[in-house]
Amino acid sequence: MSRKILILTGDGGDSYEALYAYQRFQEARWEPVLAAPSRRQLHMMIHDREPGWSTYTEHPGHQMEADVAITAVAAREFAALIIVGGRAPEYLRNDPSVLSLVREFAQQDKCIVAIGHGVQLLTAAGLTAGRTLTGHPHVQVEVERGGGTFVSKPAVRDGKLITAQTWRSHPECYREVFLCLSEASRAAGT
Numbered sequence: 001m002s003r004k005i006l007i008l009t010g011d012g013g014d015s016y017e018a019l020y021a022y023q024r025f026q027e028a029r030w031e032p033v034l035a036a037p038s039r040r041q042l043h044m045m046i047h048d049r050e051p052g053w054s055t056y057t058e059h060p061g062h063q064m065e066a067d068v069a070i071t072a073v074a075a076r077e078f079a080a081l082i083i084v085g086g087r088a089p090e091y092l093r094n095d096p097s098v099l100s101l102v103r104e105f106a107q108q109d110k111c112i113v114a115i116g117h118g119v120q121l122l123t124a125a126g127l128t129a130g131r132t133l134t135g136h137p138h139v140q141v142e143v144e145r146g147g148g149t150f151v152s153k154p155a156v157r158d159g160k161l162i163t164a165q166t167w168r169s170h171p172e173c174y175r176e177v178f179l180c181l182s183e184a185s186r187a188a189g190t
Helices: 015-027 088-092 096-107 116-124 137-145 167-188
Strands: 004-008 031-036 045-048 057-060 080-083 111-115 155-158 161-164
Touching (some): 004 015, 004 096, 015 031, 015 045, 080 116, 080 167, 111 116, 111 167, 116 137, 116 161, 161 167
Parallel strands (some): 004 031, 111 161
Antiparallel strands (some): 045 057
């Protein structure tokens, strides 16, 4: 089994979610690869809650360099897909090559992780029907319209599909991620 992990985002993606994933996989001796619509420096954002706001706030985050363009990767090269939340999923869900790649991971029965608004890529790819998911509360309607069940928990695992509410759910989410990867490694005999 490959030791490579694909992290999918774009401009407006959540800086903390992307950086945490990248460094957490490096720490565990996996090879993270950051993919975006094009290979270039990305303008990431910090999303948080602030008193008095009805929705989340957005501030400039750390910039990251995309290692590869989405069109230059194939699911067979990776053990898992991490879909970063923030604003990036809002426009990435309209890109046929992104949806094709997400479906490719599902067809190959790979671990797929979506955080916050990253769930929008799962709904756009038609992967939520009959599944139990969580995510940012603002995606509940999309999950339910896509035939999924939305639950308000920090992280939810449904087979090899792992979803989390926000970056605040990293501990719960990444416990499930590494369990999923460990199970997949044992099944592959590696």
